Amino acid sequence: MDAPKKRARSREVSRPHVIALCFSAFLAVFAYRLYDLQITRYHQFATQSESNYQRDEIVRALRGEIRTRDGLLLATNRMAVDLIYKGGDVAAWPQIRYLSGFADVQLPSVAPGGEVTLVRNVPADKISALQEYTVMQPNLELRERVERVYPQGTFAAHMVGYVAEANEREVEEDGYALADLVGRSGLEASLQHELRGENGIRRLEVTAAGRPQTERIIDPGQKGRDVVLTIDAKLQRAAEKALQEGLADVNKARLKRASPTESVVKGAIIALDPRTNEVLALASAPTFNPNWFAQSPRPPQLAEALQGNGGQPMLNRVVQMFDAGSVFKPTSTLAYIEKWGNKTFACPPGIRFGGWRRNWAGHHMGQMDGRKAISNSCNTWYYQAAIDADPIVFSNYLARRAKDMGFGGPTGLELIGEKIGNLPSAESYKARKADYWPGQALSFAIGQDALLVTPAQIAYALSTLVNEGTQRPLTLVRSVNGQRAAAKPAKRVPGARKNFRLIKEGMEMTTLQLGGVNGNGTASHILGPHRFPVRTGGKTGTAENALSRRYNYAYTNAWYEGYGPVDNPDLLVVAFFENGGEGSGTALPAVAKVFAAHWCLKVDGRGYLEGPPSSQQPCLKNQAMEVEQLVVRKPGKQP
Incomplete structure (x- = not known):
């Protein structure tokens, strides 16, 4: 057989092979991708799928209590409830406003995806009735928050100190979450590491509208350590x-x-x-x-004290x-x-x-x-x-x-x-x-x-x-x-x-x-x-x-x-x-x-x-x- 015929026959034989090879390569890539999605990355996509109807929330850790050596309670915690608004229309707003205990509250403008605290410390006797109005409204939420309480009021105040919610720097740099309590003065500040505790995680199943259906505790967190003082x-x-x-x-x-008298003692x-x-x-x-630092609205005495009026009461x-x-x-x-x-x-x-x-x-x-x-x-x-x-x-x-x-x-x-x-x-x-x-x-x-x-x-x-x-x-x-x-x-x-x-x-x-x-x-x-x-x-x-x-x-x-x-x-x-x-x-x-x-x-x-x-x-x-x-x-x- 002469050379031209051999080359023509070779081209006729190799063309199906090339097509088959390309098809095989395509199937191999498809199979690899299918394996990657279905086997290798199964858990990743399963988690993403679950996230479409699951939401994690913080279980706020209780701060440790502070007592005197003879058992008098100086600092403890209570659960406070706030009314959160996420924007949009609210049905039965007059009734909700009345039940919140703050009749003068108005609905503010809220950026998309944002939220505003309408009312802090909803009165305990109003919470049950208020839940009936808010449960079917996804843009309203009654949210629990840990609040620090000082049962003895001014007693030993400079020594015990006070707390405030974590600021943006503390959230970004120190590992705190929003609304975590951080000591600002006294033992609340110097013993912050012992008192603060560790937050836990609660997982909620929610509807497409974001309303909770069921919940389970993933991590219960850890309460802060209690401190007993040497104080009598x-x-x-x-x-x-x-x-x-x-x-x-x-x-x-x-x-x-013959000198002017004092109205307050400084000592x-x-x-x-x-x-x-x-x-x-x-x-x-x-x-x-x-307790002034936890009250809402803040009492006028707090502003006076922070300004140093009345003998600089914040000074220890x-x-x-x-x-x-x-x-x-x-x-x-x-x-x-x-x-x-x-x-x-x-x-x-x-x-x-x-x-x-x-x-x-x-x-x-x-x-x-x-x-x-x-x-x-x-x-x-x-x-x-x-x-x-x-x-x-x-x-x-x-x-x-x-x-x-x-x-x-x-x-x-x-x-x-x-x-x-x-x-x-x-x-x-x-x-x-x-x-x-x-x-x-x-x-x-x-x-x-x-x-x-x-x-x-x-x-x-x-x-x-x-x-x-x-x-x-x-x-x-x-x-x-x-x-x-x-x-x-x-x-x-x-x-x-x-x-x-x-x-x-x-x-x-x-x-x-x-x-x-x-x-x-x-x-x-x-x-x-x-x-x-x-x-x-x-x-x-x-x-x-x-x-x-x-x-x-x-x-x-x-x-x-x-x-x-x-x-x-x-x-x-x-x-x-x-x-x-x-x-x-x-x-x-x-x-x-x-x-x-x-x-x-x-x-x-x-x-x-x-x-x-x-x-x-x-x-x-x-x-x-x-x-x-x-x-x-x-x-x-x-x-």
Whole structure:
């Protein structure tokens, strides 16, 4: 066969083969696609199909509850119901508007796919009737929401704090869902991780119009952890009452000096057990009601409080910094005697050093050592001590020792926003290239001239003194989810015990009638043995501030720090009144009232014991402490 015929026959044979091959390839691709859709991607499309009639919703996690150590409920939850509108016409709107409890509600414009909350917190007695109207209307929905509730209202408000719904940033960056509650202040904020819980998922079967038919829980979520505080409810009430009653003492001092009176008291009280540094009471005035943040519409008091009206009620004064004044003198006394000795100086009405520097008393008070300087609060003793030690050297050493004692840093309180204060010295002025004058050291020695502390720091440092150099952080948390919180580790502050004891002797003399030229301790008129059946120690404080320097002595900050019983202290209290006058006239009575509540004594509105000391038997609470309250056990170690 010649070549042309062979080529023609070859083309006739190969053409069917090519067609068959193409057809086979097409069938193979079709079969692969069919396998991919029906087998490989079955679950994906099955899920998409189910999603046409299924909808997932969040099961909102309940926040953990907060209680005092004696069981008083401070923060809990309730289910609130909101009326949601998704746009479009609404049948029987007049009846729905009436049942919602808000007759003035109007239907707003809503973007496609959007929704608007028409009514928050639908009244409970209206919900059932309202459901009958909304169940057949897909553009209306009654939606449950978890709402935080504070059953005690203003009680311990600054410590507990408040919550608000998560904002857009928290939803996008922190993993919150819309309407999740987030702590904004107090323990609600600082313990957010423990309290928040984990949301669950509810799967709904819905109609084509979006109305729910059936539901099942896919993930129940997890409730937040409950927290029990170290706070004693009885002592907390006594502290808050003492603050409010202090307004009469503040205005008494104002009237004496022909100054305008106050309508609201501004102050703080913190009480703790110095054996563990568990906080038993933490009160600040004026206060606010955390329930305001959940109410709808928001009450006018909330706007006033947020604007700072009425004495800045949102400010927790326990952790804010103020001029210290004489409650700092135990620390400055300790710093001086441990390096330069317990020297005796005269206590004249004033001395001259870069100008005239006066004592609070207008007469000569005799010779004093460090102990009597504390009990009589003799300013001129401290001036002479600073001069004797060299003002520059003394200011630097005092700042370092004050830091050791707990000033200029956090106290351990589980509260956000705690200020650290300010400890000035020649070194700190030099570091920021500011002018420093030697005479400033004399002011530092009496707690003045930009030396700023918080009431919590005063309590922290006093606890270190009472425990003769053993320092434990303060704490508000007793247990989380039923598990006792581990004791925070204690440390030893440098210093000889004999020096700490000498300071304690001076503070105990504060409540004694010393007699002679030295007179009486500055707290003896209320807490002296002839007045009070429990022996205590303490220190009064009257601190000048911007207002007192500008106007008069009636605007000084009033302080008192005290502890007892002196032989085995189980209570330590610090009271502070901003622009409250003299410490012995305002803060001291407040502390006496807290003392009385703790030891089951009866005092009058001025802080004086009702009847002679022998007429009342105190319920002293010096029972033995459990080892785990004081020691953090290490693995494998026994106490």
